[in-house]
Amino acid sequence: MxxxxxxxxxxxxxxxxxxxxxxxxVRYILGLTILSNAANLVIxxxxxxxxxxxxxxxxxxxxxxAGVANPVPQALILTAIVIxxxxxxxxLTLAYRAFYAMGTARxxxxxxxxxxxxxx
Amino acid sequence: xxxxxxxxxxxxxAALMVLLRSRENVQRWGSVAxxxxxxxxxxxxxxxxxxxxxxxxxxxxxPAPFGITLVADLLSAAMVFITGIVAVAVAIxxxxxxxxxESWHGHHALVQALLAGVCGAFLTGxxxxxxxxxxxxxxxxxxxxxxxxxxxxxxxxxxxxxxNLIATFAFLSGVGLLYGVTGTLNMADLSQRLEGRQExxxxxxxxxxxxxxxxxxxxxxxxxxxxxxxxxxxxxxxSALFSALLTKVGVxxxxxxxxxxxxxxxxxxxxxxxxxSVATMVVGVLGAAAQNHFRRILGFHIISQIGYMVLGLALxxxxxxxxAIFYLFHHIIVKANLFLIAGAARKLTGSEDLPKIGGLYxxxxxxxxxxxxxxxxxxxxxxxxxxxxxxxxxxASLDMQSWFIAFVALAVGLLTLYSMSKIWLEVFWKPHPDGxxxxxxxxxxxxxxxxxxxxxxxxxIGLAAGLFVDAAMVAAEQILSPHAYIDAVLGARQ
Numbered sequence: 319m320x321x322x323x324x325x326x327x328x329x330x331x332x333x334x335x336x337x338x339x340x341x342x343x344v345r346y347i348l349g350l351t352i353l354s355n356a357a358n359l360v361i362x363x364x365x366x367x368x369x370x371x372x373x374x375x376x377x378x379x380x381x382x383x384a385g386v387a388n389p390v391p392q393a394l395i396l397t398a399i400v401i402x403x404x405x406x407x408x409x410l411t412l413a414y415r416a417f418y419a420m421g422t423a424r425x426x427x428x429x430x431x432x433x434x435x436x437x438x
Numbered sequence: 439x440x441x442x443x444x445x446x447x448x449x450x451x452a453a454l455m456v457l458l459r460s461r462e463n464v465q466r467w468g469s470v471a472x473x474x475x476x477x478x479x480x481x482x483x484x485x486x487x488x489x490x491x492x493x494x495x496x497x498x499x500x501p502a503p504f505g506i507t508l509v510a511d512l513l514s515a516a517m518v519f520i521t522g523i524v525a526v527a528v529a530i531x532x533x534x535x536x537x538x539x540e541s542w543h544g545h546h547a548l549v550q551a552l553l554a555g556v557c558g559a560f561l562t563g564x565x566x567x568x569x570x571x572x573x574x575x576x577x578x579x580x581x582x583x584x585x586x587x588x589x590x591x592x593x594x595x596x597x598x599x600x601x602n603l604i605a606t607f608a609f610l611s612g613v614g615l616l617y618g619v620t621g622t623l624n625m626a627d628l629s630q631r632l633e634g635r636q637e638x639x640x641x642x643x644x645x646x647x648x649x650x651x652x653x654x655x656x657x658x659x660x661x662x663x664x665x666x667x668x669x670x671x672x673x674x675x676x677s678a679l680f681s682a683l684l685t686k687v688g689v690x691x692x693x694x695x696x697x698x699x700x701x702x703x704x705x706x707x708x709x710x711x712x713x714x715s716v717a718t719m720v721v722g723v724l725g726a727a728a729q730n731h732f733r734r735i736l737g738f739h740i741i742s743q744i745g746y747m748v749l750g751l752a753l754x755x756x757x758x759x760x761x762a763i764f765y766l767f768h769h770i771i772v773k774a775n776l777f778l779i780a781g782a783a784r785k786l787t788g789s790e791d792l793p794k795i796g797g798l799y800x801x802x803x804x805x806x807x808x809x810x811x812x813x814x815x816x817x818x819x820x821x822x823x824x825x826x827x828x829x830x831x832x833x834a835s836l837d838m839q840s841w842f843i844a845f846v847a848l849a850v851g852l853l854t855l856y857s858m859s860k861i862w863l864e865v866f867w868k869p870h871p872d873g874x875x876x877x878x879x880x881x882x883x884x885x886x887x888x889x890x891x892x893x894x895x896x897x898x899i900g901l902a903a904g905l906f907v908d909a910a911m912v913a914a915e916q917i918l919s920p921h922a923y924i925d926a927v928l929g930a931r932q
Contacts, residue, residue, distance in 0.1 A: 343596065343600075346600060347600075350600070350603050350604070350607075353604070353607045354603075354607050354610075356607070356611075357607040357608075357610040357611045357614065358610075360610075360611045360614045360615065361610070361611070361613070361614030361617070362614075363618075364614045364615050364617060364618025364619075365614070365617060365618060366618070390617070390623075391614070391617070394566055394613075394614070394617070397566075397570065398610055401570070401573045404577065405573075405576075405577065405603060405606070408577065408580055408599070409599055409600075409603070412580070412584065412592070412595055412596060412599055413596070415584070415592050416592045416593060416595075416596045419589040419592045419593070420589065420592070420593060425596070428593050428596060428597075429593070430589050430590050430593040431590045431591075431593040431594040431597075431667055431668065431670070431671050432593075432666070432667055
């Protein structure tokens with residue numbers, strides 16, 4: 319199971335990198351999102367995967383019964399998804415704003431902050 | 439509680455400032471008050487750590503290594519303290535520079551959120567929690583970059599956001615792999631569990647991912663391009679804050695992880711850091727030489743100076759690490775000061791493009807002197823703080839008979855002097871191209887106070903260098919033999 323998820327993470331990274339290299343800002347951001355999902359899968363696969371019960375503790379008990387899934391990777395991924403979602407929203411808004419300001423989504427053409435100097 | 443205040447104060451202030459958004463004056467002065475409160479809290483922490491050694495607290499009462507631990511050794515405490523100093527300087531400067539619009543768009547709240555993220559990153563003892571603090575810092579910095587609403591800053595922010603997010607995901611994957619190998623996220627616990635396992639493939643991969651992530655945050659070669667693209671676009675207050683703190687959090691994270699968690703004796707790790715840092719020094723200083731914009735020159739110099747600090751870490755002797763820590767503190771103060779001076783020069787002359795301005799020496803000799811202090815310190819002229827910082831690094835590399843590296847470090851210092859003299863000649867010495875009447879007004883007190891204050895600190899560090907070197911030595915010793923740190927974290931179990 320880990321192998322499949324690991325290969326899947328690799329495919330996502332490849333796809334994300336492909337989109338990010340296309341030179342279009344919107345595709346770049348979509349690529350970043352795919353990359354963030356790949357990172358989440360890496361955590362998931364690294365945290366061992368097994369068919370196991372949810373990590374629920376019976377009322378009054380100190381620890382869950384044996385044979386439960388490890389809740390830590392799930393907690394990490396949840397945190398990362400929430401943060402990634404916020405970053406994605408910001409990045410999309412920024413892309414819209416940048417498109418509005420510069421009239422282009424081609425990243426090579428975005429040179430207001432770093433203008434090419436005319437060398438004569 | 440002493441470990442919690444440094445990020446609780448800014449977090450509460452940030453929330454208050456969002457609520458008080460329409461009251462501009464409350465926000466401006468509240469910003470200063472919050473920064474002073476942070477400085478006091480961080481001073482209390484520093485005094486405590488100086489007298490008692492590393493202190494730790496288990497958040498929520500969950501024992502280490504299961505819960506999140508906050509821990510401060512001397513390096514953390516001193517970094518938090520210097521964050522407080524920069525916060526106060528920048529808040530005072532902002533009284534003058536931040537206009538109503540930027541304040542309405544949330545500048546003050548975002549500054550406080552950024553400070554919370556920075557202090558949290560310095561104080562956490564848990565690597566996933568470090569990721570979370572990095573994100574708080576990052577999202578606040580995204581906001582700060584765009585609050586002035588210019589086209590230029592939107593362009594800079596695209597590069598800044600796009601490149602920093604890649605580093606973020608590398609960080610996350612590295613943490614995931616590290617957890618998979620060890621089953622723990624507590625840095626002190628990681629340090630113990632990885633003993634003898636440093637050469638395992640998964641450990642090395644996670645080390646390289648984290649090195650990439652922190653290197654990108656610190657603006658190391660070859661992943662520095664977000665910095666010169668964005669640091670000159672926001673308000674001067676914001677760039678001074680960024681230049682002082684953001685890259686340094688990256689350097690701090692490198693120092694922390696590559697001494698506590700990973701072993702620098704592994705050739706791959708050490709070699710990458712070492713040659714990466716040498717390339718960073720050279721590329722940064724050459725990039726600066728090609729620029730003609732005040733803040734862009736300074737931006738490239740951040741990169742080159744980061745190279746010195748990482749070099750100190752990569753040389754991995756106690757003397758070199760001591761130099762890196764000393765460099766870190768000297769650099770934060772000097773660099774923030776130079777950015778503030780760039781803003782003051784713009785206020786008087788109306789531009790930051792070197793060919794378009796000039797004549798400031800004749801108009802305000804005081805500002806010229808105030809510029810020379812940090813500029814010469816950055817280049818490493820005795821007896822200013824930068825001389826000692828460079829001296830410690832170069833002598834550490836000479837001790838190791840790394841002649842080439844010592845030569846590069848000295849040559850980069852010389853080129854730094856070249857850039858600084860370019861600024862001096864263009865901004866201060868040559869007459870203003872539009873004549874003397876182009877320089878209008880005098881410097882507002884709110885701009886002068888932080889510049890003078892930081893200048894005095896630079897001179898003080900230079901003249902009383904022994905005192906600061908001794909403190910840095912204690913910090914370096916705590917880092918190189920982290921028993922006290924680990925005991926503070928894990929021993930708190932009982």
